[in-house]
Amino acid sequence: MLISIVIPIFNEEDALPAFNQSLVELLESLPHDYEVWYVAGGSTDQTSQIVQRLHSANPRVKLLELSRNYGHQAALTAGLDFAKGDVVISMDGDGQHPPFVIPQLIAAYEAGNDVVLTQRRTTGEISYFQKLFSKTFYQLINKLSESEIVPDSADFRLLSREVVQDLRGLNEQHRFLRGMISWMGFQQTIVSFDAPPRLAGRSKFSLRKRLRLAADAIFSFSIVPINLVIAFGVLLLIAAVGQIFYVLLTLITVGNQGIPPGWTSLMLAVLIIGGTQMLTLGLIGYYVGMTFQESKRRPIYFVNRRLSTLDKTPPAVEAEQPNGSPSE
Numbered sequence: 057m058l059i060s061i062v063i064p065i066f067n068e069e070d071a072l073p074a075f076n077q078s079l080v081e082l083l084e085s086l087p088h089d090y091e092v093w094y095v096a097g098g099s100t101d102q103t104s105q106i107v108q109r110l111h112s113a114n115p116r117v118k119l120l121e122l123s124r125n126y127g128h129q130a131a132l133t134a135g136l137d138f139a140k141g142d143v144v145i146s147m148d149g150d151g152q153h154p155p156f157v158i159p160q161l162i163a164a165y166e167a168g169n170d171v172v173l174t175q176r177r178t179t180g181e182i183s184y185f186q187k188l189f190s191k192t193f194y195q196l197i198n199k200l201s202e203s204e205i206v207p208d209s210a211d212f213r214l215l216s217r218e219v220v221q222d223l224r225g226l227n228e229q230h231r232f233l234r235g236m237i238s239w240m241g242f243q244q245t246i247v248s249f250d251a252p253p254r255l256a257g258r259s260k261f262s263l264r265k266r267l268r269l270a271a272d273a274i275f276s277f278s279i280v281p282i283n284l285v286i287a288f289g290v291l292l293l294i295a296a297v298g299q300i301f302y303v304l305l306t307l308i309t310v311g312n313q314g315i316p317p318g319w320t321s322l323m324l325a326v327l328i329i330g331g332t333q334m335l336t337l338g339l340i341g342y343y344v345g346m347t348f349q350e351s352k353r354r355p356i357y358f359v360n361r362r363l364s365t366l367d368k369t370p371p372a373v374e375a376e377q378p379n380g381s382p383s384e
Contacts, residue, residue: 059083059090059162060141063149064131069101071150076110076117082155086162092117094149095135097357098125123358129231130357132211136220145214152251153212160247161214170242172214176251209234209246216242229356288332 061079065072076092083090094107096119107119120138122131132146143165147153157174164172211233215223219242226236 057088057143058141059086059088059158060139060144061090061092062095062132062135062139062144062146063093064095064128064135065099065103065107065149066096066125066131067099067101067103068149069099069103069106072103072106073110075149075151079155080114080117082158086159088162090116091139091141093120093135093138094118095120095122095131097122097131097360121360123360126357128211129233132233133231134357134359136215137224139220142217143214144217144220145212147212148210152253153210154249154252157212157247157249160249164245164247165214165216167245168243169245170216170219171237171240171244173209173244173246174212175209175246175248177248213237227353227356229354231356 061083068075079092083092094110094117096104096107104119104121107117110117111119120134122134126134135146136144143162145158145161147155153174161172161174215237219237219240222240223233223236
């Protein structure tokens with residue numbers, strides 16, 4: 057059995073040598089063949105050069121250099137496109153996805169599971185804010201989405217060859233692979249692990265990137281925000297009708313003296329209705345914008361052949377339209 061490991065990397069020159077050593081030692085101990093795909097793009101340090109040296113020492117370690125940094129999910133997609141393995145394992149290269157979990161993933165696959173997810177029990181050196189953000193995100197997405205996503209999961213998972221081939225057919229621009237794989241179904245199981253601290257450096261997953269991924273996850277897998285705005289609009293309409301009856305009843309029973317003069321109530325109503333309209337237009341505009349981006353059918357990534365000395369075309373998708381068109 058050929059095992060493909062897909063690892064997106066960005067400015068990981070400090071952690072990469074130690075991580076690769078522990079990974080290769082683990083893979084060499086398994087009774088299977090393996091290949092390791094490091095997917096880089098946009099790094100400003102020596103990350104790509106380190107991978108090239110690792111490849112010279114071990115041809116099973118390969119580099120896929122993208123033309124720029126397209127983001128974590130696009131890098132994972134590129135690695136899945138190029139992976140040749142009977143199973144494909146995606147993980148991060150900072151050490152927080154420990155290689156010693158890989159045998160458990162393979163054992164779960166051999167037990168009959170097409171998708172083997174991982175779930176963090178504990179995470180080393182994670183702040184309270186990050187824990188709160190993660191907990192809130194998973195609660196929100198599971199309430200809004202039609203697919204259940206495992207809390208405290210990550211992009212550390214095993215996929216069978218069949219699942220990877222089907223996943224290649226999903227070419228949307230706004231990618232949230234955890235949600236896409238959950239939506240696909242298949243026989244799944246979960247392996248829990250304790251995430252150690254990073255080997256070196258700091259996380260590149262900033263708050264802005266977290267919010268962008270959260271927005272992609274929510275708006276790509278749910279129209280509940282639109283439904284909530286519609287429900288809120290209905291409530292405002294009911295309140296407006298009630299106000300009309302109140303004014304008419306006051307005019308009949310008391311007269312004009314029963315209606316207090318002033319702009320307070322009027323301005324309050326205008327602000328509520330105006331704010332609701334702007335929010336509604338914003339939500340609709342976000343969905344329209346996502347639809348516009350999807351309609352252009354642009355590639356998810358481009359491979360920079362000039363920096364890659366390895367495979368140029370995804371072997372498994374030679375007969376198909378690849379996600380990224382390699383540049384000559």
